[in-house]
Amino acid sequence: xxxxxxxxxxxxxxxxxxxxxxxxxxxxxxxxxxxxxxxxxxxxxxxxxxxxxxxxxxxxxxxxxxxxxxxxxxxxxxxxxxxxxxxxxxxxxxxxxxxxxxxxxxxxxxxxxxxxxxxxxxxxxxxxxxxxxxxxxxxxxxxxxxxxxxxxxxxxxxxxxxxxxxxxxxxxxxxxxxxxxxxxxxxxxxxxxxxxxxxxxxxxxxxxxxxxxxxxxxxxxxxxxxxxxxxxxxxxxxxxxxxxxx
DNA sequence: GCGACAG
DNA sequence: ATCTTGTCGC
Numbered sequence: 001x002x003x004x005x006x007x008x009x010x011x012x013x014x015x016x017x018x019x020x021x022x023x024x025x026x027x028x029x030x031x032x033x034x035x036x037x038x039x040x041x042x043x044x045x046x047x048x049x050x051x052x053x054x055x056x057x058x059x060x061x062x063x064x065x066x067x068x069x070x071x072x073x074x075x076x077x078x079x080x081x082x083x084x085x086x087x088x089x090x091x092x093x094x095x096x097x098x099x100x101x102x103x104x105x106x107x108x109x110x111x112x113x114x115x116x117x118x119x120x121x122x123x124x125x126x127x128x129x130x131x132x133x134x135x136x137x138x139x140x141x142x143x144x145x146x147x148x149x150x151x152x153x154x155x156x157x158x159x160x161x162x163x164x165x166x167x168x169x170x171x172x173x174x175x176x177x178x179x180x181x182x183x184x185x186x187x188x189x190x191x192x193x194x195x196x197x198x199x200x201x202x203x204x205x206x207x208x209x210x211x212x213x214x215x216x217x218x219x220x221x222x223x224x225x226x227x228x229x230x231x232x233x234x235x236x237x238x239x240x241x242x243x244x245x246x
Numbered sequence: 247g248c249g250a251c252a253g
Numbered sequence: 254a255t256c257t258t259g260t261c262g263c
Contacts, residue, residue, distance in 0.1 A: 050253080052254055061254095087254075089251035096253070118252045128252065149252045173250090191263065198252085253254050 003136050005097030007084040014094050018127035022175075025131050027121055030204040031140050033112050035216035041070025045217060046111035047226025048100055051234035052083075053241060059083045061096060062241065063103035064234035067111050068226045071218070076229075078237050079103035089149065090124045093132040100133055113205075113213060114141040115227050120202035120210070122151050122181040124173055134203030141202025142210040143181070144227055148198050151180050159192035160185035165211055168198065182211050187222045194222060 003021055037043040046067045053060040061083050067075040081099035088095070100116070119128030120143030128149070134141030151168040160166065166183045170176040181200030188194050199211050219225035 050254080052253090054255065087253055089253090092252055123252080130252095143252080145252050147252065150250085189263080 003132070005093045005132055007094050007098065009094070011091070014091055015125060018093075018123075018125040018132070021132050021135050022126040025121075025127070025135050026204045027126075027201045027206060029206050029209050031112075031209075035209065035212040038113070038213060038216040039070075039218070041072075043112040044069050044074070044109060045113045045115060045213075045226045046107070047115045047224065047228070047230035048103070049117045049227060049230035049234050050096060050099065051238035053080075053238065056245075061099040062234055062238050063096075063099045064230045064237060065103050065107060066226055066229040066233055067107070067109050068217075068229065071225070073229060075107065075109045076233050077103060077106045077108075078233065079106060080241060092118055093127075093129040096129060097132055100129075101136065104133075104137065112140065114139055114202065115144050115214070115217070115224055116141060116202060117144060117227060117231075119143045119145045119149050119198065120181070120200040121207070122149055122168060122198060122200040124150055126175060126180065128200070128202075130200070130202030138203070140204040142205055142213055143200045143202050144214060144224060145198040145200070146195070148183070150174060153183055157183040157196050160188065160196055161192075162186070162188040163215075166196075167207075168200070179207050181207050184211050184214060186214065186224070187220075197222065
């Protein structure tokens with residue numbers, strides 16, 4: 001089976017491929033390491049994020065990957081790739097999946113877990129970016145999104161205390177009623193103004209464990225450290241390319 | 247037609 | 254995502 005996120009597919013072909021991806025995905029724990037291992041530096045976690053070069057035709061994506069073991073960064077890599085289709089809610093993997101796979105191909109280390117910027121199971125067809133790339137690489141993956149694509153929070157997610165989480169149930173536009181993820185307040189101030197992260201299983205991780213992994217990555221900021229590092233690295237490299245191309 | 251929408 | 258400085262508030 002070829003699950004490659006081919007941007008040339010028709011919209012309906014993309015949607016049916018996502019249903020196949022969801023069927024092949026595992027939303028329960030199938031891992032040989034624990035959140036505790038992540039804390040102790042006995043597991044490799046890779047944060048993946050992107051920056052974009054939109055003032056070009058075609059536009060290009062700069063995909064960055066930062067691998068961490070405990071608090072230390074052991075590898076950073078990136079890839080610059082052409083983008084062929086625009087962003088369409090629900091079809092993000094077909095725009096960014098290829099570019100991300102290109103960056104993962106240059107990795108020398110072999111991460112135990114991937115943290116992607118976007119949704120996993122919190123998706124119309126339970127096949128968001130984290131699930132799509134997770135299934136293709138057959139690597140435990142988690143989706144870390146800064147806003148909610150779909151699904152229904154069981155309770156208000158406003159002003160949660162640091163460490164609190166609220167289950168996200170499948171809604172009427174999704175094929176399941178199960179818990180598809182969690183709103184997770186990684187950081188909070190007394191004023192209670194920071195929005196929570198929306199964590200969901202990508203592949204081979206349950207919704208509960210996905211949150212535990214993010215929590216285990218630590219960091220002083222809202223985003224888990226590997227993701228924050230990847231974000232900064234992507235911006236850094238983007239400037240480099242922008243200057244070179246100027 | 248209305249509403250809603252990761253990055 | 255990206256375009257972008259200062260600024261309101263704890």
